[in-house]
Amino acid sequence: MxxxxxxxxxxxxxxxxxxxxxxxxxxxxxxxxxxxxxxxxxxxxxxxxxxxxxxxxxxxxxxxxxxxxxxxxxxxxxxxxxxxxxxxxxxxxxxxxxxxxxxxxxxxxxxxxxxxxxxxxxxxxxxxxxxxxxxxxxxxxxxxxxxxxxxxxxxxxxxxxxxxxxxxxxxxxxxxxxxxxxxxxxxxxxxxxxxxxxxxxxxxxxxxxxxxxxGKADPFGPVLDGFAALPEDERRERAAALAPYVRAIASQDRPQVGHFTDSDAVLDFVARAEHPRLAALGTSCPDHFLRTKVRPLVLDLPPTGTVEDAIARLKELHAEYREEYAAYYRRHADADSPAMRGADPAIVLVPGVGMFSFGKDKQTARVAGEFYVNAINVMRGAEAVSSYAPIEESEKFRIEYWALEEAKLRRMPAPKPLATRVALVTGAGSGIGKAIARRLVAEGACVVVADLDAGNAAAVAEELGGADKAVAVTVDVTSEEQIAAAFRDAVLAFGGVDLVVNNAGISISKPLLETTARDWDLQHDIMARGSFLVSREAARVMIAQELGGDIVYIASKNAVFAGPNNIAYSATKADQAHQVRLLAAELGEHGIRVNGVNPDGVVRGSGIFAGGWGAQRAATYGIEEEKLGEFYAQRTILKREVLPDHVANAVFALTGGELTHTTGLHVPVDAGVAAAFLR
Structure with a gap:
């Protein structure tokens, strides 16, 4: 050039x-x-x-x-x-x-x-x-x-x-x-x-x-009784409660990633008397409706009712929307038109709460929402000095199903294996969790980086590409409230959650007689209780989405292998291992697969080993701490050191789309430890 x-x-x-x-x-x-x-x-x-x-x-x-x-x-x-x-x-x-x-x-x-x-x-x-x-x-x-x-x-x-x-x-x-x-x-x-x-x-x-x-002062008319915006905390709580159900609506034809906004422009529009008429007219500029579809789905209830009533009404409106979109396609399609691409909405407006927008990835979903805000601004300007009169529906169809647009879509690269999947990884601020988060993003997923250390979580999210790829949440997995808040943040960031990795943990390595009740309780609170709480919240979201899902436990070789001076840690890992089997049996009817990974000897890059566990294990085996990884490698069948990326590879293997009929499985990532072979 x-x-x-x-x-x-x-x-x-x-x-x-x-x-x-x-x-x-x-x-x-x-x-x-x-x-x-x-x-x-x-x-x-x-x-x-x-x-x-x-x-x-x-x-x-x-x-x-x-x-x-x-x-x-x-x-x-x-x-x-x-x-x-x-x-x-x-x-x-x-x-x-x-x-x-x-x-x-x-x-x-x-x-x-x-x-x-x-x-x-x-x-x-x-x-x-x-x-x-x-x-x-x-x-x-x-x-x-x-x-x-x-x-x-x-x-x-x-x-x-x-x-x-x-x-x-x-x-x-x-x-x-x-x-x-x-x-x-x-x-x-x-x-x-x-x-x-x-x-x-x-x-x-x-x-x-x-x-x-x-222009006139209030082109959208007066505020409808009961339709004013809820207070910020209340509307975001309601948005989070609705988000998985709205994502289910937007994903009937194919899974979508979501974005939520409660900007002043959106809240004002959906509060006012003219919004049903204007929304039904649809957007006009070709760039707008190619991103937002011809028109949005608009909830016609005020935010003063129950969440359950809103969900029920959204489902009714979705059925009507799909019928209307199919009719729109039939009205204008001819023998040369591309096949209908899907009848789900890209924009869902909820009075008093805000707007959900959807796309094949987070950027597409976010930009669709930005385009609808553009459309609101256009409608406001046109109504202020005249009346909004978009191009004819037939012209919109000609552009939406234009042969050139279809060819452009066909030139798009094939989606990555985890495209449209939203993952939440606990303990993702370092070590194995960070490696898992990195691999999931590389394979196309959006990732919620959950960690007790806010600084580490934020740094990892930024490293992974920022808000269109990953967001950070601070969470202590022993706290029900913090876990619920983390999932609220997740669904507001990406529309829902499809893949959860229970990785957060600590390790207390002591002989039986030196292990205190507090040691036992802390170990179990973080890993056994914490995994249970995270999985329970994940199941709530996944069931509401109706998209299936994956829950993966990072357990351990120690879940099946009995070693010395490790009662609290190993018993907790055995608890996690059985949670995999129990939840696989219970959640399968919802299309949710639950599997585990059993690593061993992950020394380099491990937050647990760096936090004192390495020194304790080295002392147990009578070796220098810096030689611990080499020691673990030499006692394996393959004589290879296990790294965090190897654990991440196993998580991807379980969730990347090839093992669709596998649940209740534990995958060893230990370079071969015969005593830990699963029987």
Whole structure:
């Protein structure tokens, strides 16, 4: 890729525009720049255009995310354009316009940038601009807001014809700095990168000011009786109680990861009288409804009722939603339409509580929620100065089930084995638990890093990729209240929990006569009682989700092997081992599998060994502590040292999708200890 000055300026402009959510939504819009470079084949000048490629985000755009095309060839496509009924064919033609390897794949909006006679072009999706674009009298309001400096373009699906439309309107309105695209967004241009950016911001900020000055105070109507937002603690408690059931609703066709928000914009919208009407109209901007589906599922009960009533009503509404979505598909599908992708909602609105959004991973779920907040802002703006009038349902269907969108989905990489799974790992701030958390994230899971040490938990969550991959919770597993709070945090972060690893523990290694009752109680409180409490809370969530699940106990070789000076620890591990069998028998009817891993000799990286257990065991065996790992390895059949990653491998083997018919199993990870063979 060239490091042409115009491309460099384009990246800077893109980053500034994309950094402010008032200007455009995540991965929404595109920017371009045109310039002259040297053709490496002829040595002569060649006119090029750099434009954001398909799927990129303006705020984080890199040079590799730009498509580079020859302008002469791109503009020559007008001569072979077969008409609007076949305009999708033009996307493949862009490949014949690429300069060299061309960089990123050109997007559907490439024609808009190439055909418009301006050196720099921005196409953006600001809430203020879309509010005008989706107002019933948007053309009139655009003229009132901008005079003749911004023109109106009637709705047209993105593509080659839209590029021709904008080019013609620009040519007919030489005084214009940009256009409002009906039902869609804005496009601005300029002779320089600075002028283009200035014009984009002028359109966005002028529209914001117009809506604020001309709009009525309460466009969503008065607050409905009983629908006001609950106090923060109360609404988050209620959200956590509802979350697993809402996730079950969103995951009937395929499992989804969830996100919850109780932002002021959402709470205000679902409290007011007009929200049922507006929500039913659906979103409008193509970027919005591709992420949020055509419309959300809206609970029609106030938050003053019981959680049980809300759950029952959500299930009824879900059945209706699926029927309505299937009918929508049947109304508009033809013989060439892709198969229906699923009839579950991506957005669920709960008055007084907030919004649940769903997707194939946490980022997708979070962004879907952000897009619906954009849609709320659009509806507010349109209703403030006019009435909200989104594009026709048939047009929404054409975009949702567009052949080009289907092809884009098919190009997506295959999901990782644990994609859509949400895991909670106790004792994950160090050692074996940290290794397990790291492996689960690497295989596609979202992970709740639970640990008594808040600092360690936070550090591990950050290392694993931050909030879209992992969150930290502080929990003492002897406390029912803290365990319940940890699961509340988990379901609010990711929608639910599918995979729980009971790993938290300590080890007290003493001879029988030196083991106190307090030693015994502490050992059992943390590992036997703690595992029981965690598994009980996990089962509550998993049963509510109706998605099955996995519970894995990190037990020990000592669960079946009798060694000296270890009564409290080994008895506790035997307790955990039998919990595996008991729970496997009880929870199987819910599709919940319960299995165990029996490690031994995990010295390096182990929090337990570092906390004094290593010194005690070394003294028991009469060796130096630093040689303990080597000692354990030499007494095994394989003569190999066991590391935390080996335990993590076993957890993945049990939960990664290949052992779907296995429950009640204990997997030894001890390099071979014959005395601990399971019989």
């Amino acid at each position: 060239s490091t042409h000055p115009e491309a460099h300026a384009l990246l800077g402009r893109s980053h500034r525009l994309g950094a402010d959510p008032r200007n455009t939504n995540y991965a929404g819009g595109n920017t371009s720049a045109k310039g002259t470079d040297t053709d490496p084949v002829t040595g002569g000048d060649v006119e090029l255009m750099w434009v954001k490629g398909s799927g990129g985000d303006l705020g984080t755009l890199t040079e590799a995310g730009l498509a580079a095309l020859r302008l002469d060839r791109l503009r020559a496509l007008k001569n072979v354009y077969p008409g609007v009924e076949r305009e999708d064919e033009m996307v493949a033609a862009f490949d014949y316009c690429l300069h060299g390897k061309g960089g990123a794949a050109p997007s559907i909006d490439t024609a808009m940038h190439g055909l418009v006679d301006a050196a720099h072009v921005d196409h953006l999706h600001p809430d203020s601009g879309i509010a005008l674009a989706c107002a019933a009298d948007g053309e009139k309001l655009t003229a009132e807001c901008f005079g003749d400096t911004v023109a109106w373009v009637p709705w047209r699906r993105p593509g080659f014809q839209l590029g021709l439309d904008i080019a013609a309107i620009k040519a007919a309105n030489p005084q214009a700095i940009g256009v409002v695209l009906g039902g869609h967004g804005i496009t601005a241009w300029g002779d320089t990168s600075e002028e283009c950016e200035r014009n984009s911001l002028h359109i966005i900020r002028t529209a914001e000011a117009f809506l604020a000055e001309k």
